[in-house]
Amino acid sequence: MVDLKILIGGPQGGGIESAGQIALKAFVLKGYHVLGSREYQSNIMGAHSYYLVRVMRRRPRALTLPVDVLVALDAESVLTHFEEVRPGGFIVYDSGTANVKASTIAPMAKPLKERLSEFFGRRGSEPTVSEALKVAEERGVTPIGLPMKQLLRRVAEATERPLASISRTVNIMGLAAGLYLAGVELEYVKDAIVAQFSAKPKIIKPNVVAASMAVEHVSELHEGLPRLEDGPLKGKQLMVATGNELVAMAKLVGGLSVQTYYPITPSSDEALYLEEHRYFELNDVAKERLGLEKMGIVVLQTEDELSAINMAIGAALAGARAATSTSGPGFSLMNEAISYAVTVEAPILITLWMRAGPSTGIPTREGQQDLLHALFSGHGDTPKIVVASGDHLEAYWDTIKALEWAERFQTPVIHLVDKYLASSMISIEKREIEPRGYPIMRALKTDGDLRYKVTEDGISPWVPLGSSTMVITGLEHTEDGFATEDPVARDAMMEKRRRKMETIKREIPEEERVRVYGARDADVVLVSWGSTKNPILSAMEALEGEGVGTRFVQIRTFFPFPEDTVSRELSEAKTVIGVEQNLLGQAAFLVRAFTGYRVRHMILKLNGRPIFDDEIVYGVKRILETGEETVVVRGGS
Amino acid sequence: MARSFLEYKTDAWVQWCPGCGDFGILNAIHRALAELDIDPRNLVVVGGIGCSGRTTFYVKGSNLHALHGRAIPLATGVKLANPRLKVVIAGGDGDLLGIGAGHFVAVGRRNVDITVIVFDNAVYGLTKGQAAPTLPSGVKTKALPGPNIQDAVNPLLLALASGYTFIARGYAYHTAQLKEMIKAAISHRGTALVDVLQPCPTYNNVMTNQWYEERVYYLEEEEWDPVVKTPEEYRRKVPLIAAKMLEWGDRIPLGVFLKDETKEPFEERLERQMPGYMDNPPSSRPISVDGYPLADPWKVFEEKVVKKVEASY
Numbered sequence A: 001m002v003d004l005k006i007l008i009g010g011p012q013g014g015g016i017e018s019a020g021q022i023a024l025k026a027f028v029l030k031g032y033h034v035l036g037s038r039e040y041q042s043n044i045m046g047a048h049s050y051y052l053v054r055v056m057r058r059r060p061r062a063l064t065l066p067v068d069v070l071v072a073l074d075a076e077s078v079l080t081h082f083e084e085v086r087p088g089g090f091i092v093y094d095s096g097t098a099n100v101k102a103s104t105i106a107p108m109a110k111p112l113k114e115r116l117s118e119f120f121g122r123r124g125s126e127p128t129v130s131e132a133l134k135v136a137e138e139r140g141v142t143p144i145g146l147p148m149k150q151l152l153r154r155v156a157e158a159t160e161r162p163l164a165s166i167s168r169t170v171n172i173m174g175l176a177a178g179l180y181l182a183g184v185e186l187e188y189v190k191d192a193i194v195a196q197f198s199a200k201p202k203i204i205k206p207n208v209v210a211a212s213m214a215v216e217h218v219s220e221l222h223e224g225l226p227r228l229e230d231g232p233l234k235g236k237q238l239m240v241a242t243g244n245e246l247v248a249m250a251k252l253v254g255g256l257s258v259q260t261y262y263p264i265t266p267s268s269d270e271a272l273y274l275e276e277h278r279y280f281e282l283n284d285v286a287k288e289r290l291g292l293e294k295m296g297i298v299v300l301q302t303e304d305e306l307s308a309i310n311m312a313i314g315a316a317l318a319g320a321r322a323a324t325s326t327s328g329p330g331f332s333l334m335n336e337a338i339s340y341a342v343t344v345e346a347p348i349l350i351t352l353w354m355r356a357g358p359s360t361g362i363p364t365r366e367g368q369q370d371l372l373h374a375l376f377s378g379h380g381d382t383p384k385i386v387v388a389s390g391d392h393l394e395a396y397w398d399t400i401k402a403l404e405w406a407e408r409f410q411t412p413v414i415h416l417v418d419k420y421l422a423s424s425m426i427s428i429e430k431r432e433i434e435p436r437g438y439p440i441m442r443a444l445k446t447d448g449d450l451r452y453k454v455t456e457d458g459i460s461p462w463v464p465l466g467s468s469t470m471v472i473t474g475l476e477h478t479e480d481g482f483a484t485e486d487p488v489a490r491d492a493m494m495e496k497r498r499r500k501m502e503t504i505k506r507e508i509p510e511e512e513r514v515r516v517y518g519a520r521d522a523d524v525v526l527v528s529w530g531s532t533k534n535p536i537l538s539a540m541e542a543l544e545g546e547g548v549g550t551r552f553v554q555i556r557t558f559f560p561f562p563e564d565t566v567s568r569e570l571s572e573a574k575t576v577i578g579v580e581q582n583l584l585g586q587a588a589f590l591v592r593a594f595t596g597y598r599v600r601h602m603i604l605k606l607n608g609r610p611i612f613d614d615e616i617v618y619g620v621k622r623i624l625e626t627g628e629e630t631v632v633v634r635g636g637s
Numbered sequence B: 001m002a003r004s005f006l007e008y009k010t011d012a013w014v015q016w017c018p019g020c021g022d023f024g025i026l027n028a029i030h031r032a033l034a035e036l037d038i039d040p041r042n043l044v045v046v047g048g049i050g051c052s053g054r055t056t057f058y059v060k061g062s063n064l065h066a067l068h069g070r071a072i073p074l075a076t077g078v079k080l081a082n083p084r085l086k087v088v089i090a091g092g093d094g095d096l097l098g099i100g101a102g103h104f105v106a107v108g109r110r111n112v113d114i115t116v117i118v119f120d121n122a123v124y125g126l127t128k129g130q131a132a133p134t135l136p137s138g139v140k141t142k143a144l145p146g147p148n149i150q151d152a153v154n155p156l157l158l159a160l161a162s163g164y165t166f167i168a169r170g171y172a173y174h175t176a177q178l179k180e181m182i183k184a185a186i187s188h189r190g191t192a193l194v195d196v197l198q199p200c201p202t203y204n205n206v207m208t209n210q211w212y213e214e215r216v217y218y219l220e221e222e223e224w225d226p227v228v229k230t231p232e233e234y235r236r237k238v239p240l241i242a243a244k245m246l247e248w249g250d251r252i253p254l255g256v257f258l259k260d261e262t263k264e265p266f267e268e269r270l271e272r273q274m275p276g277y278m279d280n281p282p283s284s285r286p287i288s289v290d291g292y293p294l295a296d297p298w299k300v301f302e303e304k305v306v307k308k309v310e311a312s313y
Helices: A014-028 A075-084 A110-122 A129-138 A148-159 A163-183 A186-196 A201-221 A243-253 A268-276 A285-291 A305-317 A329-346 A371-373 A392-409 A421-424 A486-509 A528-545 A565-569 A588-595 A612-624 B022-034 B052-058 B071-081 B093-099 B100-112 B155-163 B177-187 B209-213 B231-246 B265-273
Strands: A002-011 A033-041 A048-056 A068-070 A085-094 A140-144 A238-242 A258-261 A279-281 A294-296 A298-301 A322-326 A348-354 A385-388 A413-416 A425-428 A470-473 A513-517 A524-528 A550-557 A557-560 A575-580 A601-607 A630-634 B043-047 B062-065 B086-092 B115-120 B166-173 B190-198 B216-218 B252-260
Touching: A002 A014, A002 A075, A002 A163, A014 A033, A014 A048, A014 A186, A014 A238, A014 A425, A033 A298, A033 A421, A033 A470, A048 A075, A068 A075, A068 A163, A075 A085, A075 A110, A075 A129, A075 A238, A075 B093, A085 A129, A085 A163, A129 A140, A129 A392, A129 B043, A140 A163, A148 A163, A148 A201, A163 A201, A186 A201, A238 A243, A238 A421, A238 B062, A243 A348, A243 A392, A243 A421, A258 A268, A258 A305, A258 B071, A268 A421, A268 B252, A298 B071, A305 A322, A305 A329, A305 A348, A305 B022, A305 B071, A305 B100, A322 A329, A329 A348, A329 A371, A329 A470, A348 A392, A348 A421, A371 A385, A371 A413, A371 A557, A371 A588, A385 A392, A385 B265, A392 A413, A392 A425, A392 A486, A413 A421, A413 A528, A413 A612, A470 B052, A513 A528, A513 A565, A524 A528, A524 A565, A524 A588, A524 A612, A524 B265, A528 A550, A528 A575, A557 B022, A565 A588, A575 A588, A575 A612, A601 A612, A601 B166, A612 A630, B022 B052, B022 B086, B022 B177, B022 B190, B043 B052, B043 B071, B052 B062, B052 B086, B062 B071, B071 B086, B071 B100, B071 B265, B093 B100, B093 B115, B093 B155, B100 B155, B115 B177, B155 B166, B155 B252, B166 B177, B177 B190, B177 B252, B231 B252
Parallel strands: A002 A068, A068 A085, A085 A140, A258 A298, A258 A322, A322 A348, A348 A413, A385 A413, A470 B062, A524 A550, A524 A575, A575 A601, A601 A630, B043 B062, B043 B086, B086 B115, B115 B190, B166 B190, B216 B252
Antiparallel strands: A002 A048, A033 A048, A033 A425, A238 A425, A279 A294, A385 A557, A513 A550, B166 B252
């Protein structure tokens, strides 16, 4: 079984993400499925960041530590991650940094410096790179020093370029050495470099030379390492994309014609990627049938999130398929307009990329703290659809579905995704994103012209602005849209809103709203939502191997809440454990609100790093052993 | 044959106080639309919150009543989706220059082809007379416990700084002149501001009809040519225009201050970016063919497909 884990650490702006992506591409070219995740700080340059890569024959479901190879491009990376390498693994580091002390690393967080001082103080030494490597060695890890300065000089000579212009290739040196130690031949690294930098051909050569020199250096020291066999997908083409990118792709595929946004981490990359492809080439069938070559999406950066959502609503009311995307703080600004969108029955999609709060919080880190915020957004009673995706591909398909639901039910749909999905990358096969069997159609009811007609199913005829004289207002209104405060007319509209929710509940099938995995007779039922899904599925396999049978209830829509399934599954279970990345156990809170069932145990992760599968294994076992109510897991640097 | 202004009236009861300046503005809008012969189905009046926002219900069109301060982005969304529509915003000075001031600036930067009519009475009427952003400091209207301690914003200068390509100021009771300004604003291709000074007989007991009548005069009475045809002409005229916009006190100028024909409206920028946008705008373009998407993701997003590429380096 191949299960390789590599961590590449270095300063922000030092090509860590490029190195991570090149690693993913090298493994894909070798025939493997990959998962890669970027951990970074709210900083442009200098702060520590790292890229975590996991490689398997099938798509990895979760990240985990320890890794097989740590590529530490600077002293801070060694001192941050030296305990995260498994016995038998390698640490590639810059031998020029051996004597660097933690206390002299300016960007390093103070609490980490203190922890390191305490740790090394207990050993009677000081936190330096060489001391950290000693600790790793004692645990069976092999440090591999790369003389980066000398290697850089040789790259400069070989490419006949000034040293300053090629100094950025240190990331590739470290990576190539690390991949060599993981059993990947240099040729795959070269191919991956070419693929990565195809738009910047000038920098290909120095990077390839740097990779070759680093590998040459390491191979002289370490001959005869086992080579990684070719993977099952060798020769097959795979896409490697982030959740941000997949959601953008789904919007284009799903027929979106207007997207607005205001820059905010971790959502802007989605809008920017869509903007990059806003004027796209039609497929042959569409070309022939429409007589057009290309089609456009208006993607607009607005002055703030108030504008972003109001503009999307205006566009939707005029007939466009419209969306906006944001994160928690931006969504706070959008609240008022959510309420408006419910009242005027605007079909819009709001993609909400959650990050760790409260307030500005740790803005580049993982969190699942906006569920209640999304559900209860908007003043007044504001029924809407809230859907949470469990993984990258769910995020892709849910985007397409959400665009349709928004139209069919003339309501805002809030799509919850999170930072982990936003910036982590997976390998994808072509069939997985081909819209076959899921029709993409306008879903607007067209059986009349009374815009707010009171109907049996709560859905009124769709009449876009510009097609007839009309009025649309956020004030309570009569069927023709004109403002009213009449009590009977008011009740009629409120009842219509209730019936619309019932229709939504009836028409979106229960299996779309909740998914259940695992053995029916399992003693333990895990209940969760969002991007913890795959780590949970991975943990379930491990627990199974240890004789603990588990079942997993993944809640996907919170409005409408899948009461029947959740209630049935939980009431029959012996032990129910919630898994969430927020303080309150927000989904567990909603389970109780909607079903009356109290989830007694929680595994929580709050430190802003994505949850690992082995943390869930640990949490489940601990709860079974001790009966503790809450286990907080704390993995990741 | 132009339509009658009566065709633009609705049967909703007009709920403004007797003597309100809003009546004059509404009348001017009705008449301007009739003379421009705009099909009410192609007209979108976007109203803000406040007395003036009720205009949404009093002009026949395909209309939208926005949240407080959000008329401009809402209207911009409509226009981006369907650039063939005529979009006119009717909002108060509190709505457009207070809570919505960020949008007031941003729309000018885009030069979206919409008309912004500010019902400028210097008070928040519907909430009973608080000071609005255009109320000069030191003025004590009857609802205020003391003189206003915040300074007034100058809507015309703000519009100039933001890039509006048509800037005019009218007076609510001069319906004939105001009608002409609104006509010119709607006909102008780009973002147009008509700042309409108006008494609020209920709450602004300082800036009354008499107060205004003693001060206002029209730019046409002097030699004034607001048209700008080249960037060079813009640079030359802007200091004069700005100076004129600053004039406030014993004499208050009315009329068209600027008509800048040098800047491309936003819709044209989009058309240039994505040829075909105007013919197949977002509001009506196809999204699929027989339920299948218009594009193949593997092809459109090909750069994400990991491939061995032959390259010489």
